[in-house]
Amino acid sequence: MSLDPLAPGTLALAEEFGLSKDEYDLVLKKLGRTPNTTELGIFSVMWSEHCSYKSTRVHLAKFPTKAPHVIYGPGENAGAIDIGQGLAAIFKMESHNHPSFIEPFQGAATGVGGILRDVFTMGARPVAIMNALRFGEPEHPKTRKLVDGVVSGISFYGNCVGVPTVGGETNFDARYNGNILVNVFCLGIADKNKIFTSAAKGANNPVVYVGAKTGRDGIHGATMASAEFVEGEDGLRPTVQVGDPFLEKLLIEACLELMATDAIIGIQDMGAAGLTSSSVEMASKGEAGILLDLDAVPAREEGMTPYEFMLSESQERMLMTLKPGREEEAKRIFEKWGLDAAVIGQTTDTGNLTLRWHGQIVCDIPLGPLADEAPKYERPYVQPLKAIPLTEGEQQRLTSEYPGFVNSLTTLLSQPDQASKRWIWEQYDRHVMGDTLADSGSDAAIVRLYGSKRALAMTCDVTPRYVEADAYEGGKQAVAEAWRNLTVTGARPLAVTDNLNFGNPQRPEVMGQIVHAIEGLAEACRELSFPVISGNVSLYNETNGQAILPTPAIGGVGIIEDLERRATADALKQGDTLVLIGETAGHLGQSVYARDLFKLGGAAPKVDLALEKKNGDFVRSLISEGAVRAAHDLSDGGLGIGVAEMALGSNIGVSLGYQGDLGDAAFLYSEDQARYLIAVPAGKIDDLDKRARSAGVSYLVVGEAGGREISFLGAGGDRERISLDDLRKAHESWLPAYMKKAH
Secondary structure (H helix, E strand, C coil): CCCCCCCECCHHHHHHCCCCHHHHHHHHHHHCCCCEHHHHHHHHHHCCHHHHCCCCHHHHCCCCCCCCCEEECECECCEEEEEECCEEEEEEEEECHHHHHHCHHHHHHHHHHHHHHHHHCCCCEEEEEEEEEEECCCCCCCHHHHHHHHHHHHHHHHHHHCCCEEEEEEEECHHHCCCCEEEEEEEEEEECCCCCCCCCCCCCCEEEEEECCECCCCCCHHHHCCCCECCCCHHHCCCCCCCCHHHHHHHHHHHHHHHCCCCEEEEEECCCCHHHHHHHHHHHHCCCEEEEEHHHCCECCCCCCHHHHHHCCCCCEEEEEECCCCHHHHHHHHHHCCCEEEEEEEEECCCEEEEEECCEEEEEEEHHHHCCCCCCCCCCCCCCCCCCCCCHHHHHHHHHCCCCHHHHHHHHHCCCCCCCCHHHHCCCCCCCCCCEEECCCCCCEEEECCCCCCEEEEEEECCHHHHHHCHHHHHHHHHHHHHHHHHCCCCEEEEEEEEEECCCCCCHHHHHHHHHHHHHHHHHHHHCCCCEEEEEEECCCEECCEECCCEEEEEEEEEECCCCCCCECCCCCCCCEEEEECCCCCCCCCCHHHHHHHCCCCCCCCCCHHHHHHHHHHHHHHHHCCCCCEEEECCCCHHHHHHHHHHHHHCCCEEEECCCCCCHHHHHHCCCCCCEEEEECCCCHHHHHHHHHHHCCCEEEEEEECCCEEEEECCCCCEEEEEHHHHHHHHHHHHHHHHHCCC
């Protein structure tokens, strides 16, 4: 897009930039004049949904964000929590959905690069990456290529930069056909007394640019991320940025070295909206102004205009303010690491963003309207529709047409969502840095705190079909499952980050999903003492008016105080007794059993947060006392899938036996919440019984570990068997066979 940067910014141009007429009128009112094209471009990206959260800010305020261990909550580059012994964990989750659909390799790769910068900008060394991926139905002509490109992009960037990719989740659904989701999580460790923020306080401090040169890539990327796709308009989409993980590695090391001095006042990465958002956020948070000389910005291409400099989203770039007189010290460090660095301006006391180019002022905008005074909408919404519960006839069908244990289990384990994702995670370097204790095969990844006996557990969770069936209960369930996945490792859950992926908020039914899901998330976070410390909102995820499944992904982090007292799903031992903790009512609505075998939906399971807390605290106490080493959260696929995953992970068979009066299908595959599967050493059941009675926790002995097969003694008295080898083949063959056709 070749534009005169100083030409008047018209209404037609504003609408092309994604602003509404009302917003354009508000720009005129705030400025008291007509902006030029550069100024209008700056307003358009800062007021985009991606940067301003204008449709959700009023509802995000419902999240609990404070706790004694929270150092920084939402509003910084990432959230920070005190994890004891002088350390802080700094983490965040971000989306790179639209770029990854346009160009899957670079879109996903630069998503990893961006989330790494959010974390090390605050003074933390990144130690773990996770991702949550949603693709269209496998039969869609684009899906294979998208899976291949996204996974390759993530592995390329993470592996090259030397940070382990330790966990995540991958789902397939037709609702993502036109708009995939690539959500990336990063966690880093910092000295809790040396955390850096973006606030550029004080006037006359030098503003320093460091990293890659600025090019014309990604211009209006933030605007593009705030609009739905329309098929046939590919040519209108901006180019996707190209990432360089080797340069990012140098940037990490150089910034951390400079941070070891006391030269930095404020620091910010150049993510969405590039130089615009970084300069505006730094100056506004520091209650200062900022003057940039665009002729001093390192440029990759000739003839760049102020509009292009300010809106470029070239990767691997940082902006910082230094104490006066420390410029040469910083430049020496950056030159040592082979990085471009330049003083491109200074802070001021004007409260304005001022840009100079070729000796003249080309932009002079008050910071207030760009930041805190950006539009904030209370969009109209309606109560989202809830899925109709299964009818009596459908419930009967799920029971009467139950295809038997072996048939149902092998079929479910070979479906796209439940099939092994080994093909994906084996492409990631999960053990670089040498501290990964559990990775993608576990309920939560576990990463040791270097040189200590403590570890952090982390997980990404959401069940989009539950959220669509009941936005409020589905929101509660996303948090509860993250809490369970941490708990079942023995970790004490500490805090969450979120990535709220929805369709067009200007449609009342979508806005209703957003509001009710946020309220469910917030209630669960409050009840489970699990504050939200950072996050990302990604809206307009739809094509031709067809929205994605509502997908509010949750990234949870917890602490394991003694890594010798931890549990994993792959630690079954011969002779262990398998015990189901929690109550099984037989809820098959929205289960993978009903969906994948019968094409039925139904109502989402209810989430009893008091029960979640009681059962989870009980399981965690067993693990922390060393009484349990093998444990697994029960979620998708219930007991049947949970047992199979434990057996396959441990390479030890299990004999299961029917209990109760629910029928085989409901006993095996119901998705009642607040449940765990634990393994108790032989002879320890009496001790467990005393503990459970004392805690008021329900439990059921369901089987025993041993041998080389999984068997189930059903309600009818017949025992069905399948060997681990045959089950593993069913579980692990689908994805490699599917992806073979991509090449």
